[in-house]
Amino acid sequence: MSAPEHSHFSSRNFPEAAKELLADSQLRKNVRHATDVIQAKRNRVVAELPDWEALRDAGSGIRAHALAHLDHYLAEFEQNCMRAGGQVHWARDAVEANRIILGLIQRHEAKEVIKIKTMTSEEIGLNRNLEANGIRPHETDLAELIVQLGHDKPSHFVVPALHKNRQQVRAIFQREMHLPELGDKPEDLCAAARTYLREKYLRIKVAVSGANFLVAENGAVCIVESEGNGRMCLTLPDVLISLVGIEKVIPRFRDLEVLLQTLPRSATGERMNPYNSIWTGVHAGDGPKEFHVVLLDNGRSPILADAEARQTLKCIRCAACLNVCPVYHQTGGHAYESVYAGPIGAILTPQLHSMEEGRSLPYASSLCGACYEVCPVKINIPEVLIHLRGKVVEQDQKTFAGKLDPWNVGMQAAKFVMTSAGRFTLAQHMGQLAQRAFVSKNGFIEHLPFMLSGWTQTRDLKALPAQSFRDWWAQREPRGSAGADAPKGDRDVK
Amino acid sequence: MSSERDARSAILGSIRSALGVHAERDISTREAEYAALPREYKQTSTKSGEELLALFTHRLEEYDAGVLRVSRNEIAAAVARLLSQRGRRRIGIPDDLPSAWLPAGLAFEKSAAFDAHQLDTLDGVLTGCTVAIAETGSIVLQNTGAQGPRALSLVPDYHLCVVFAAQIVETVPECFTRLEATASLPTTFVSGPSATADIEMTRIKGVHGPRFLDVLIVED
């Protein structure tokens, strides 16, 4: 699969990118403030629903069922969307999706398009591709507008500009909208965006969106939003193009009664977001005259083959797992160097790239489990992370360079030592002798030499005690039958 | 576009091979699996009458929408009062809005067929709704019965919505049960005036949709 348009996948890994971002204290302050506020709101509106766990179970069941029958539900959606006057296109990868969308825009001779926030467009690098072909995309979501005008990258799915505070936003708007007098009250900034974009809504004839859900049963498309920019893009232009990942389909209209409860409460901590739009095909005298859905695979379908990791595709992009994640709290979204940040990004990104990119991401987690607790569709992110770490190691061991990698050598050595009680005891005794040069007065090892220095850069290591638990156990008076359990000899431990 | 047809069969084929299934699978298994999905969540209401109306009112007020409760024969007078309070004069209406809702002496324009530029010149819009949800303070609009096309209740800066007590349900699932029959009409859930929290997580009212929302609850 080719993916030449990706602007946000870089060759740097998570630790390298994170180190740089950790130095930016303003960014960390902004990220922490925003995530704290959303989390507090989310916890309050979740706590007031006595049936929250039942809603999670239902949401999880609906999404898992849809994935298990994805071929069927996609075909059913296609048929019903077309029957209602919509047109359905299929794109295997970013290149095909870009080609389809560009072709549709060019057919209407549009030089500008208005856009509603969509992660999938970010994923395929749509804006860059349109610009390269002389078409100007205008982001209409306030946060996306801030990101676009600031020549920046989104850092969160729900609040993409949460890393910018109001002074920073003002500076961007002053420069890009030519408003030198603009104040920095959030109201002033909103009013500026309203005026700037309204002219575009009234004039531009083609819009591009994503979608939150596709309904197989009747071919409906559902988008949730706050500002009304989505409604503007969905209703005013003549042509609407929705780019949607194939995993977004749900079986029936009534399934929305579950997901439209859990998504807003998880995403923004609201009982319902200000606007949800649901429509089917085209309607004479109401909305666009032409409606296209582009169904995007781009690495999704192979994920279904991995029974353990398949649950990744249940995601409804609420970002609750980002807000609750201690790692995301510290680094923000950019350190993940991928479109999808946070815990879900850590499991989704490498899988979308057949584990060839984003390989450090499954390690960007402390496995604390908070992400699973909050996930409205019960994706067990820690379980998938561990599973993927296993895959990364497995892949590495297949290559010569991977075999010689210090991490792999260490792990293989550890396996050799730890699977034999005799070797383990011997290693402990050697360690007690070898560590003497490094132990500080406080009993901790603060600096290890050579390739082990990475470990002690960020933490101190408790020195090995003079007597190990095993030695102590072996030397104590055997009492009853308990002593007989002490490991003896070269017994292999499974 | 044959390459798109190729893409279609390639994607469906890739899904089937990943799932390890064939194109023709047993429908009854799928339907049985769907029917067996857990749905232990609340699907019926526990509130009615005054309690329900109070909850709906409270939620709307939290969103900073204006709420007025009137009886059926007071609608026109209440419309007149709200419009004068808000200082709105040129008001758009859908073609089928009941004339009994309209106070005399004010300019109402049937504007279902207006283009966006014409809608932008209106001071506000008056509509009915299909159903409303108390628990979330939501009003659901469809292009039917006194509601008009979607752009009508979007472009003008002020929306006055008439909601009958019988249209109010408590929970989201009850709302979907009511919407089932008209599920394919363009549908908009409105929960308060348009808002954003994109700048420092402060909820700011009014970005692109109507910045002001008033709801007239009509009790029989």
Ligand code: SF4
């Ligand atoms: S993984 Fe779960 S919590 Fe995270 S964004 Fe997806 S649905 Fe939300």
